Amino acid sequence: MYQIKNHINGIFSQYFSLINIVLLAFMYIFISECKLKPIGEYYCPMHPQVVSDSPGTCPICNMKLVKKEKQQKEQENHSHSLNDEKLNKSKVRLSIEKQELIGVSTAKVEEKSLSRSIKFPARIAYDPELYEALIEYREVISGGAGTGGLYSAVFNRIKQFGLKEKSIRYYLSRDPSELILGGKYGKSHVYAQIYETEIPMITEGQPASVKAIAYPEIKFQGRILAMDTILDSDSRTLRVRIEVDDKDGILRPQMLAEAEISFVREKALSIPRDAVMYTGNSTIVYRKVDQEHFQPVRVIIGYETDTTVEVLSGLNQDDEVVVSANFLIDSESKIRFGTED
Numbered sequence: 001m002y003q004i005k006n007h008i009n010g011i012f013s014q015y016f017s018l019i020n021i022v023l024l025a026f027m028y029i030f031i032s033e034c035k036l037k038p039i040g041e042y043y044c045p046m047h048p049q050v051v052s053d054s055p056g057t058c059p060i061c062n063m064k065l066v067k068k069e070k071q072q073k074e075q076e077n078h079s080h081s082l083n084d085e086k087l088n089k090s091k092v093r094l095s096i097e098k099q100e101l102i103g104v105s106t107a108k109v110e111e112k113s114l115s116r117s118i119k120f121p122a123r124i125a126y127d128p129e130l131y132e133a134l135i136e137y138r139e140v141i142s143g144g145a146g147t148g149g150l151y152s153a154v155f156n157r158i159k160q161f162g163l164k165e166k167s168i169r170y171y172l173s174r175d176p177s178e179l180i181l182g183g184k185y186g187k188s189h190v191y192a193q194i195y196e197t198e199i200p201m202i203t204e205g206q207p208a209s210v211k212a213i214a215y216p217e218i219k220f221q222g223r224i225l226a227m228d229t230i231l232d233s234d235s236r237t238l239r240v241r242i243e244v245d246d247k248d249g250i251l252r253p254q255m256l257a258e259a260e261i262s263f264v265r266e267k268a269l270s271i272p273r274d275a276v277m278y279t280g281n282s283t284i285v286y287r288k289v290d291q292e293h294f295q296p297v298r299v300i301i302g303y304e305t306d307t308t309v310e311v312l313s314g315l316n317q318d319d320e321v322v323v324s325a326n327f328l329i330d331s332e333s334k335i336r337f338g339t340e341d
Helices: 002-036 070-076 082-089 096-102 128-142 149-159 165-172 196-201 326-337
Strands: 105-108 110-124 187-195 207-212 220-227 237-245 256-272 283-288 293-298 300-304 308-313 320-324
Touching: 110 300, 128 149, 128 165, 165 220, 187 196, 187 207, 187 220, 187 256, 196 237, 196 256, 207 237, 237 256, 256 300, 256 320, 283 326, 320 326
Parallel strands: none
Antiparallel strands: 105 320, 110 187, 110 256, 187 237, 207 220, 207 256, 220 237, 256 308, 283 293, 283 320, 300 308
16 A cells, blocks of 8 residues: 555655746746847837838838847846946947938038128217217216216216227217218118127127118128117117228218128137037937947037038037938937937
C-alpha cells in the first residue's frame, strides 16, 4: 500500500513539473515577443502623431514614414536617467537622412553691415510755439538778461523742442518766421513722426529725404536737424525735425509729406530672418550642435532688415542656425518634450 502511494505521488510530481516547464516556455516566448515587437516603430516627420508598426505612408500628407531613432524609443520608454532627460529637453536629434527628407538647411552667424530705409508720415513745418519761444529768447538776450531765472526759463522751454545749443544758434542766425511762413534761404523744415522702436537708430545729422504729396515726382534731400525730447503718449511717436533743400521755395507749411530715413548698423552679428521663431514669450533659433543634434536657443533681436536680423545675445560668430524646416524641428521638440517657455 505504501509503495502504491509513493508511485502515485511520483506521477503527480512529474505532472506538475511538466506543467511548470510548459508555463515557463510560454512566458519566455511572450516576453521575447514583447521585447522584439516594435510599438509605433515608424512615424511621419510632418505629423509626429501618426505612428505605425510597419513602413508605409502618412494618411495626411502621403509622406514616407520614417523609422524612429534609438534615442527616441528610449525616451518614449522612459529609460533615461533624470540628467539625460534634462539634456534631451535642450536638444533634438535628427539623422542626416531625416534632415534631407524634411529639407533642413543652415546658415552661419556672421558679422556684417546692415542697412534699411524706413518711411514715416511727415508734414512741412508749421510751428508757432517754437517761433514764439525763439522770439522771446532773442528779446531776453537783446535785453541783456544773458543769465538769471528768466533766461533759464526761456532757454529750457526751447530745449523741450529737442533743440540743443548748436541748433538754437542755428535757428537764431536765420529768420524764425520760416517756421510759420515757409522756407527761406532755399531751405525748408519738415516734421516727421518716428516710431518709438526706431528712436535708438536715429541721430542728428543723419541723411533723410522727403516727398510732398503735392510734388510726388520730387525728392527733397536733407538731414535730421533735431529730435523732440518728449514722446507723444497717444501715438507713441517722437517728432523729428528735418531740414531739406527747397531752392524754388515750393514747400508750404502744413503740406503733407512722407519722410524716408536710411539706417546703417556697422559690424552687426547677423542671421537670416527665416531662422528666427517667435513663441510669444520669447524669441528662439535652433543652433546646430553637431551633424545630428539641434538645440533651441533664446536670443535677443536688435536691428532688423527685410532679410536679416541682428542678434544682441544668445549666439556667437560662426555658430550655425537652422533657416529652413525649423518649424518642423520645433514641432518635433514639442511632441517629444512638451513646451518649455
